[in-house]
Amino acid sequence: MSLKDSSLLEILSERLIKPFSPTPPSLRSYKLSRKDQMMHTRYVPRAFFYPADNNPEGKDRSSLTETETFELLQTSLSKTLAYYYPFAGRLKNNSFVDCNDMGVQLTEARIKCSMFEILKQENSHLKDLVFPRLFFTDVIPAECSLLIVQVSFFNCGGVAVALCASHKVMDASTTCNFMNDWSSMARTLNDHVPTPLFNGASLFPPIEDSKCSSNYQLKSPKPPESCITRRFLFQSAKIDELKNIAVNSSGVCNPTRYEVVTALLFRCAVAAAKANSGSFQPSMLSNTVNLRRLTVPPLPKDSVGNFLTSFPVSATIESHMKLSDLVHQIRNKKLKLHEEYNKGNDGAKDDIPSSQCAKADHEVASERFDQFYHCSSSCGFPFYDVDFGSGKPVMVCDTNQTGAKNRFFLRDIRDGDAVEAVVTLDPTDMYFFQGNEELLAFASLNS
Known part of the structure; x- marks a missing residue:
């Protein structure tokens, strides 16, 4: 944020919002799961924008002043935290959250x-x-909130609600549930009852050895200053074209948006790296997926914490980088992961035994591959249903800060089945990537 930009910002107040009712002593300690322990602590940002005339259902927002709006959001947040009580606590030693209602x-x-x-x-x-x-x-700092929230009022009467959540306690699914519960609480105050399920540690028992649990934690991804982030928009018609190509060439039935868009991004990123270096480089793509949808039966969608796993897609020779091959590989790796997680009710196949310390994916990949990429997605999560009483947001987005190198992030836009891909690459790689004719046949630079 530049000094010029910051002159537009005025901080009106800052305060700590405690749960509406005290957390009982029996719930004072919230154990992290093994998957929580491996996550970094940096905040994951998401902002929701609501214009002043956002009343498609005839809702009368004009009856609330800015002061009343902020009071409503503050009170409903407090009531929501009474159900999501660990989020008002403080992290202790990568082992548990002290639910002290700070x-x-x-x-x-x-x-x-x-x-x-x-x-x-x-x-x-x-x-x-x-x-x-x-x-x-x-x-x-350890004493900081696991969640930080900003409510911003614009001169035009619009409002933005931004939530930054520590990845230590929340993945995208939990964030989406929390925001929808908070907004429902704002609309009803006393009629909505959130049902978060704190079952992570029972399903994925934590590492008890303090030294090992500390080593198990991923380092916070600090982006290098030289990276560039660009956004590419895939309209639904273009995604359908990609799907048809994949069906005809790979034999994969009903390929998903994720499968075809991710395959194309990976293919074009590797091509850009080749154009930059002068030769093909063996490459791996790590794909993060929601574990709740992977098991049979599915884990409850209200499960709180990090229920994530991943699978690799790789190519050691250039002929394996065809779009059809990548879509086929993504589908097969997902099916294999599904089988592993449902074999004899023995989950956590990708978890490292508690007596060992883990290596991050990128550390393993660096031993075999010259280029390592990572893709994650929030597509399909109902972030655009977050309605505090004045209608649904016109935009849900993250920050424009540069992401970590070789990252793809897919997200929905408000209308239709289009996908926006947020791509971060080395500047020279990005130069070749954003000029790739195959990519531009299906996506447009979203400037």
Whole structure:
């Protein structure tokens, strides 16, 4: 965020929001699961934008002043935290959360411009004004909130609600559930009853050895300054074209949006790296998936924490980088992962025994592959259903801060089945990537 941008921001108030009712002593200690332990502690950002005239169902927002709106959001947040009580606690030694009701940091801010002045500049850092300032720190102190929230009021009457959640306790599914529960609480106050399920540690027992659990934790992904992030939009018609190509050439039945878009991104990124270096480099792509949907029967969608696993897709020779081969490999690896997690009710096949310390995917990949990529997705999660009482958001997005190198992140846009891919690469790789004719036949640079 530049000094020029920060002049548009005025902090009106900062406070800690505690759960509406005290957490009982019997629930004071919330154990992290093994999957929680391996996650980094950095905040994962998401912002929801609501314009002043966002009333498609005739809702009368004009009856609430800014003060009343902020009071409603504050009270409903407090009531929601009574159900999600660990989020108001503090992390202890990568082992547990002390559910001490210290609270969640809530900032009230004014942004001295119109909301659409920010939204129309897709790649501008102006959007970062809606995120709490603590998000932009490299290291999160242990005494800080696991969640930080900022409510920003624009000159036009629009409102942005930004949540930054520590990945230590929340994945995308948990974040989506929390935001929908909070917004439902704001609409009803007393009629909505959230049902979070704190079952992570029972399904994936934590590593008890303190030294090993510390080593097991992933390092926070600190992006190198030289990387560049670009956004590419895949319209639904173009995704259908990709699916038809995949069906005809790979034999995969009903390929998903994720499978075809990810395969194309990986193919074009490896081609860009070749154009940069002068030769093909053996490459691996790690794909993060939601474990809740992987098991039979599926784990409850209200399960709180990190229920993530991953599978690799790789190519050691260039002839294996055909789109059809990659889609086929992604499908087969997903099916294999599904089988492993449902064999004899013995989950956590990808977990490292508690007596050992883990190596991160990128460390393993660096021993065999010259290039390592990572893809994750929030597609299919109902983030656009988060309605605090004035309608659904016109945009849900993350920060414009540069991501970690060789990362793809897929997300929904508000209307239809289109997908936006957020891609971070080395600057020279990005030069070749964004000019790739095959990529541009299916996607447009979303500037």
